[in-house]
Amino acid sequence: MMSKSVKSATKPIGQRVAARWRPLALAASTAVLSLAGWTHAQAESLVDLYQAAKGYDAAYLSAKAQADSVQYQVEQAYALLRPSLGLKASVTRSHFDGSTDLPPALAAAYGGNTSTNSNTTSKTGGLAAKMPLLNRADAAKVDQAEQSLEAAKADLTIAENDLAARLTQAYFDVLAAQDVLTTTQANKKALAEQLASAKRNFEVGNATITDTREAQARFDLSSAQEIAATNDLQVKRIALDQLVGRKDVTPSPLLTPANLDALAPGQMDDWVAQTSSSPVVRKAEVGLKVAKLEIDKAKAGNWPTLDAVANLSRSKIDSSSVQATTTSGTTASVGVELNMPLYAGGAIQNRVKEVLALSDKAERDVDNAKRSVSLATRQAFSGVQSGLAQVKAYEAAEASAKLALEATQLGYRVGVRINKDVLDAQTAVSSTQKDLYKARYDVIVGSIKLKQAAGTLKPDDLVELNKLVAK
Numbered sequence: 001m002m003s004k005s006v007k008s009a010t011k012p013i014g015q016r017v018a019a020r021w022r023p024l025a026l027a028a029s030t031a032v033l034s035l036a037g038w039t040h041a042q043a044e045s046l047v048d049l050y051q052a053a054k055g056y057d058a059a060y061l062s063a064k065a066q067a068d069s070v071q072y073q074v075e076q077a078y079a080l081l082r083p084s085l086g087l088k089a090s091v092t093r094s095h096f097d098g099s100t101d102l103p104p105a106l107a108a109a110y111g112g113n114t115s116t117n118s119n120t121t122s123k124t125g126g127l128a129a130k131m132p133l134l135n136r137a138d139a140a141k142v143d144q145a146e147q148s149l150e151a152a153k154a155d156l157t158i159a160e161n162d163l164a165a166r167l168t169q170a171y172f173d174v175l176a177a178q179d180v181l182t183t184t185q186a187n188k189k190a191l192a193e194q195l196a197s198a199k200r201n202f203e204v205g206n207a208t209i210t211d212t213r214e215a216q217a218r219f220d221l222s223s224a225q226e227i228a229a230t231n232d233l234q235v236k237r238i239a240l241d242q243l244v245g246r247k248d249v250t251p252s253p254l255l256t257p258a259n260l261d262a263l264a265p266g267q268m269d270d271w272v273a274q275t276s277s278s279p280v281v282r283k284a285e286v287g288l289k290v291a292k293l294e295i296d297k298a299k300a301g302n303w304p305t306l307d308a309v310a311n312l313s314r315s316k317i318d319s320s321s322v323q324a325t326t327t328s329g330t331t332a333s334v335g336v337e338l339n340m341p342l343y344a345g346g347a348i349q350n351r352v353k354e355v356l357a358l359s360d361k362a363e364r365d366v367d368n369a370k371r372s373v374s375l376a377t378r379q380a381f382s383g384v385q386s387g388l389a390q391v392k393a394y395e396a397a398e399a400s401a402k403l404a405l406e407a408t409q410l411g412y413r414v415g416v417r418i419n420k421d422v423l424d425a426q427t428a429v430s431s432t433q434k435d436l437y438k439a440r441y442d443v444i445v446g447s448i449k450l451k452q453a454a455g456t457l458k459p460d461d462l463v464e465l466n467k468l469v470a471k
Contacts, residue, residue, distance in 0.1 A: 056243075060160065074148070094121075096120070124315045129311075170243050172445055181229040184226045184229045187429075195216055254440075275373045281455065288359070302348055309333075312331070380453045380454075384450055401428045408425040444468065
C-alpha cells in the first residue's frame with residue numbers, strides 16, 4: 001500500500017492537468033452546445049439542397065449561361081443561308097474647273113481659250129437584296145453550329161453532375177463529422193468514468209499511480225480529439241453553407257440502421273459498357289464531327305459561290321455649268337452573281353492540310369476520352385465494392401469490439417484485467433466506430449461518383465439516395 005505522502009504528492013499533477021485543459025474544454029462545450037442548437041433546426045433533405053445549389057453555385061450557373069448562349073450562335077449561323085436586305089444612300093458633291101484649247105481660228109474668234117466651270121451634286125438611295133444559292137462554306141458553318149449546341153448540352157450535363165457530386169460530398173461530410181463528434185464525446189465520457197474509477201482505486205490503495213496517469217492521458221487525448229472534431233464539423237458546415245448559399249444548413253441524418261444496397265449492375269464490364277453515353281465522350285465525339293466539318297469548309301474555298309441579287313435605286317443629279325440642269329431616275333436590276341476563286345496564294349491548300357491534321361487530333365481526343373472515362377469508372381467501381389466489403393467487416397469489428405469491452409470491464413471489476421486493458425478496449429471501440437462511419441459515407445458518396453464517372457448520373461439518383469436519410 002502506498003503512503004499518504006505519495007498519494008498527496010500526485011494530486012497537484014492531476015489538478016494542474018485539469019486546469020490546463022479547462023479553457024479548451026469550456027470552448028469545446030460551448031461549441032457542442034451551439035451544435036446541439038443546430039440539430040434542433042429544420043433538417044433539409046439532399047434533394048432540397050440540390051435545388052438550392054442549382055440556383056446559387058457560380059460554377060454551375062456559369063456553365064448554364066454558356067449553354068444558353070450557344071443557341072443564339074446557331075441562329076447566327078442559320079442567318080448565313082437566309083436572304084439579306086440593306087439600305088444604301090450616298091451624296092456626292094463635285095466641282096470641275098478647266099479650260100479648253102481651241103484651234104487658232106476659233107481662238108481668234110472667241111478671244112482666246114475658253115474656261116469651263118461646273119458643280120455637280122449626286123444623290124442616290126436604294127435597296128440591295130441578296131439570297132445565297134450555293135455556298136458550301138456557309139453550309140458547313142451551320143452544321144458546325146448545330147454540333148456546338150450538342151457540345152454545350154454535354155458541358156451542361158457535366159456541370160450538373162459535378163454539382164450533384166460536390167453537394168453529395170459536402171452533405172455527407174457534415175453527417176460524417178457529426179458522427180465522429182458524437183463518438184468522440186461518448187468515448188470521452190467513458191474515459192472520464194474510467195479516470196474517476198482509477199482515482200478511487202488509487203485513493204483506497206487498490207491501484208497504482210500509473211493507472212491514474214494512463215487514464216488521465218487518455219482522457220486528455222479524448223478532450224483534444226473532441227476539440228478537433230468540433231472544429232472539423234464547423235468547417236464542413238461552412239463548406240455546405242457556401243455551396244447552397246444558406247446559413248446553418250442542417251442535413252437530415254442517416255437512417256439507422258443504414259442499409260447500403262449492392263451495386264446494380266453488379267459487374268464492372270456492365271458499368272464500362274454504359275460509358276459510351278458519357279457526356280465527356282459525347283463532347284469529344286462532337287469535337288471530331290466539328291473537325292471533319294472544318295475540312296469541308298476548308299475545301300469549299302475552291303468552290304464557287306452563287307447568289308441571287310436585286311437592286312433598286314433612285315438617283316438625282318444637279319449640275320450647274322453654262323446652264324443649270326437636273327437629272328433624276330430610278331434603276332432596278334435583278335440577277336445572279338457568280339464568284340469563282342482561281343488562285344489564293346496556296347492558302348486554301350495549306351488550310352486543308354492543317355484541318356486534316358486537326359481531325360487526326362480530334363480522333364485521338366475521342367480515344368483518350370473513352371479510355372479515361374473507362375478507367376475512372378473501373379476505379380470508382382472497385383472503390384465502391386471494396387467499401388461495401390469494408391462496411392460489413394467494420395460492422396462485425398464494432399460488434400466484437402463492444403463485446404471485448406464488456407468482457408474487459410467485467411474482468412477489471414473482478415480483478416483479472418488491469419486499467420490499461422479497459423482503456424485500450426474503449427479506444428478500440430471508438431476507433432472502430434469512426435472507421436465504420438467513414439467507410440459507410442465513402443460508399444454512399446462513391447456510388448454517386450461512380451455514376452458520374454460512367455456518365456449515367458441523373459437527378460433521380462439523388463432522390464433514391466435521399467431515401468437513406470431521415471425525413
